[in-house]
Amino acid sequence: MLEFLENIIPSSPVALVVFALFPMVIIIVYALFAIWLERKVAGFIQDRLGPMRTGGFHGWAQTIADMLKLIQKEDIIPKDASSFLFKLAPFMIFTASYAAFAVIPFSSGYIGSNINIGVFYLLAITSFLTISIIMASWASNNKWSLVGGMRTAAQMVSYEVPTIVTVLSVLIVAGSMNLMTITEMQTGNDIMGFLPNWFIFQNPFLIVAFAIFAISMLAESHRVPFDLPESESELVAGYQTEYSGMRWGMFMLAEYADMLLLSLLGATLFFGGWNSPFGTFMSGPIWGFGWFMLKGMLLVFVMMWIRWTLPRYRVDQLMHICWSILIPLSFVNFVLVALWEMIF
């Protein structure tokens, strides 16, 4: 992809910038689509229709209209807020989730940075999300924001443990941290003659690992039923309370980007990334991109589906689930995955 861009663009730094901005385009198009989809899914699940009027067919332009509205809004900074941190936080949160996309292999032809420590880098860089949320919550000088920020910190630090352990159990099977290598290892359809070589089919304990990963994924991207950082009914809007206009839009964008990031990570680790489920049929860089986004969007859809099904957990229940169920379970499962790999 970079060579191709360097061929069509004369200046190589420009080509590099275009290359680097590719995930940005994906994030923005995806966010516009996903917010619309979220409303439609919410509507359909509740036997409503959702947005119908903006733009014609099923209100497809609703999010674009909303974004234009957000850009035009007044940028309000509370008088007693810590101005610099308040302004910095939305950009930092988006930078963190954008930086994490660098190691995601979007197709066999595109990965931002093919580094050796892929997953580890991703897990490390997402810790900036937590810090930026705390920054936003503290800088707002608002009690709702602060409580939301504290909950975020507690939740994300706790749920990082099961996430990392489940990712580790995949890494045992794969033997590499490079997400591109991990995806390449899942090519082919050899299991029981027809199933693709995805890790979730390779090792039965990885199904359990995926279940744990899915639960902690919900918590890491603070989606219902773990949306305590911004639980509307208790904390107004959590750490976003004081934000308005485009700064708030950045939070929204980062939140949806985070959802996509974790879904794509799940798709890469367990569902074969850009590999086609039909072996060599419909494979190749462009088809691969399509498959990858399809897998990611399916996981995003499941997250939306869960959101409109389950009620929110209490804080103590959230911590109980993490520390006394998920973490021990994930460690036991980790050992079992390793044993299975040793024996077979």
Place this chain on the structure above:
Amino acid sequence: MQKQLKEGYQTFKSIFIGMAITLRHLFQPSVTIQYPDVRVELPPGVRSKLYVNIDDCIGCLLCARACPVNCIDIETVKATSDVDLGKTSTGNPKRLWVTQFDIDMSKCMYCDLCVYPCPTNCIYMVPEYEYSEFDRKNLIFEFSNLSPEKVTEVKDKLEKENEEKNRQKELAQQKKDQEKKDQETDTDTDAGKAGE
């Protein structure tokens, strides 16, 4: 351990049951009605807006008197004898010009009490509900179809006729008085004459 396993099983089972329900609803047709494009047909007897068929109104003021909130304001002018206002569709003769028939829908409480007294069934509710306004004054609906000129003309006419009548009455009275006087004098003279 067994208890915890059972609990975990119950949890997952209930989550999947809930998700199956929401998935089922995802594919059910929605109940939303796309309002400005599609409208619900209102049930008969719906009370949403008063309408007056002014051609049938005989200006009897029964509806105005029935109204508990005094939202109906009627002014009538008696028709002069030279015009025939015709009959209503129910056959009642019309004798009054209805120069003003205002209904203040911002006061109206949709009780339907004005509808029943009407002898000609000319005031009734129509199923129309989209009449919101920015100014409260625009909610006063005027049903009288007479132009202001016509109203003044009619009023003048009536005044004139009344004057005429009064004059005639006066004249008649004068005549009567005169006659009476005359008669009195007549009787006197008559008596005198008769005596002659």
Place this chain on the structure above:
Amino acid sequence: MPGKPANDKPTYDEANRLMELSAILFYAFTVLTVGSAAYMVFSKNIVHAAFALIFSLSGVAALYVLLYADFVAATQILVYVGGILILILFGIMLTTLDFTENLKTVTVNMLPASLLSGAVAVLLLYVFFAAEWTTIVPADRDGTMYDLGMMLMNEYLLPFQIAGVLLLVAIIGALLMSTRHKNEP
């Protein structure tokens, strides 16, 4: 695009350009690191100081990256930014201290402090000038993970395990402290 093939050694020009870019990045991150550290020291607001520490530590992580130590860089971010700093912020916010109040940032013990820092500066300068600096262009940075893993699991297994046991002890101690508190009336 799975990176450059390993046998494709960078040409001289390419390496030169890369070095220039690295130099610019190095100075940028140095300014970030030192500037944030200075802000942290001189800031009167403890929370601002904690946030400045984030940038300082991230800058150090970026310097590790420039030194081709990607694993250490990621660890630096994961441990310090993702763990320790969050705990620090948590600690600051949960204590009853009124953290909007300005802190006292006056210099005490002027003489010993300046003597000590002067000594450290002299030591660092001595090391800087005494060391024989050679510039090498690392051929590739693949394999750091593999080598690290091999080393940790073979040569340095005992220190690794001891560190693990130490952390386990710390976790058990923390659990003990929090549960014993509950049993008391």
